[in-house]
Amino acid sequence: MKLGVILSEAVRTEETYDRLQAEKLSVVLAGNGIYHAVSKKNGKASEVLSKKADFYVLTEDLESRGFTAGDLVDSKIKPIGFDGLVDLIMDQHDKFIWL
Amino acid sequence: MGKLTIGVFSSLVGGTTLDFSIRLAKAAKDKGHDVYVWTSGNGTMLSKTGQRAFKDYSYLAKICEELAAKGVEFVACEACAEARGYHKEDTFSVFKRHSMDWYLAKCCQSDKILHIGGE
């Protein structure tokens, strides 16, 4: 399946994300989920980014929290706006979930 | 163009998840998709009439009116609203109220859904 995930929490309480498997997986970091894209705790990037997936971060939520694309800890994370998110949901994945 | 149903269960006040939902609805509508918004749980706060704009709280009434004028359909869970004291006469004009089966039916008739849980 082609699965998209919007990860919205900085402190995760669910165990679902770690278990997700999909032939094509995209992860959109939105809301407080953007902290996974900009933080390095004790020099280490978030475990969230270790998943085999395409990563995106919602520009509006990144900038709302005082960060920019220049703060992203990994070049594999692509900034997108709502316009791009609509295309990911409507055209590029079978299913999209919110965690 | 497709049909997108967004189910959102989060509060109007206390976070920006409802803002996210409405901005996504706008972006999808602007691209020509048909969009349906279902609010349930604390999300029904958006269906309450008389919301006032303050700079410290999310205010989505105006954008909802604009989207409704473009054809976005807004529906609140009747039971969730009633449980919170939001009665029919308290309902914001762009909202209809239905039971949860409306949401399931709309999911069935949509190409894609995004279900956003609440707090």
Next chain:
Amino acid sequence: MARKLKQLYLVQRPPIKSENPKLAYTHAMASQTAEIYLEDGEEVIPTLAMVGDGVYNVVNNQQLMKHYGLNSNENHVQMALLIDLKVLVCKEDLEARGISADRLADGSALGADMTIEVVPFSEIQKEMEATDQILCF
């Protein structure tokens, strides 16, 4: 176009503090009356799956009515079974929390034929792939 829609309700949180798990049950059960909004040939077929702390929703002997005057999610799962909804519970997550199979809700007292199915997560993964839509609660 007639469509038989399969939905998976993935319940990840324990009952009570969040309204979400209860809303998973009430929304899934609304499939029974969705036909008033559906066209001929359309149908919504929900499956409920408890994962992570969501497995606490199906522990039996919940006394929420006694102490708070509220329906428990045990009541809701019994009703879901009564109307023949499939309810899956993740085996690994039950074991990790020390919950044995005899502690799970049972719908038979209400006359339900269906029972909760304890399955490995791999089975829930298969449901995620086979379903048309996934709703996380």
